Amino acid sequence: xxxxxxxxxxxxxxxxxxxxxxxxxxxxxxxxxxxxxxxxxxxxxxxxxxxxxxxxxxxxxxxxxxxxxxxxxxxxxxxxxxxxxxxxxxxxxxxxxxxxxxxxxxxxxxxxxx
Amino acid sequence: xxxxxxxxxxxxxxxxxxxxxxxxxxxxxxxxxxxxxxxxxxxxxxxxxxxxxxxxxxxxxxxxxxxxxxxxxxxxxxxxxxxxxxxxxxxxxxxxxxxxxxxxxxxxxxxxxx
Numbered sequence: 422x423x424x425x426x427x428x429x430x431x432x433x434x435x436x437x438x439x440x441x442x443x444x445x446x447x448x449x450x451x452x453x454x455x456x457x458x459x460x461x462x463x464x465x466x467x468x469x470x471x472x473x474x475x476x477x478x479x480x481x482x483x484x485x486x487x488x489x490x491x492x493x494x495x496x497x498x499x500x501x502x503x504x505x506x507x508x509x510x511x512x513x514x515x516x517x518x519x520x521x522x523x524x525x526x527x528x529x530x531x532x533x534x535x
Numbered sequence: 536x537x538x539x540x541x542x543x544x545x546x547x548x549x550x551x552x553x554x555x556x557x558x559x560x561x562x563x564x565x566x567x568x569x570x571x572x573x574x575x576x577x578x579x580x581x582x583x584x585x586x587x588x589x590x591x592x593x594x595x596x597x598x599x600x601x602x603x604x605x606x607x608x609x610x611x612x613x614x615x616x617x618x619x620x621x622x623x624x625x626x627x628x629x630x631x632x633x634x635x636x637x638x639x640x641x642x643x644x645x646x647x648x649x
Contacts, residue, residue, distance in 0.1 A: 425578075452633060454637075462641055463625070464639050514637075522569075523584050525581060527578050
């Protein structure tokens, strides 16, 4: 069990550019969540996948955001036409098996939009 | 009023002290309660999780849930400098499709001084 991994760990981009983040969950976990955390705040829910199906999207997830989980394995989160307000830590978490509500987080991707 | 309220601190204690961290919440549907520890610029690490009311102990950590008061606590005994981190409370209510999305408090920044 290698834990949840995320790539890249840091991303600096210019306003208006597109960025894509990747999350690899714990291998046997079928549930995957994305959260966003800004400085001094707790993480906020963005979206949820059960296997390959995206079952819930937060109203925080504007039309510029899209997430996928092909084949129910890794997931990607894409932000189009980035804005300075998108600067945050993007966290991925997974859960599964008997511990349905226990979520394990990855190290996060820190996005800075200049 | 936010669904989960947590005093952001900061909280500074001497090594060996007993630390008490608390959260209140307003959503009576919350059934699952978790405490995460987050070091600076890292992802949250799951410390404790409980279902419904009661106490749970794990080493130096004790988690308490009082659903009647909508109040949860984390106690750390014999605190160590390595416990210095931000502590996040999180909770969830089952929302269908095996979705246990978490709602977090802001986090309390704890410093344990040698």
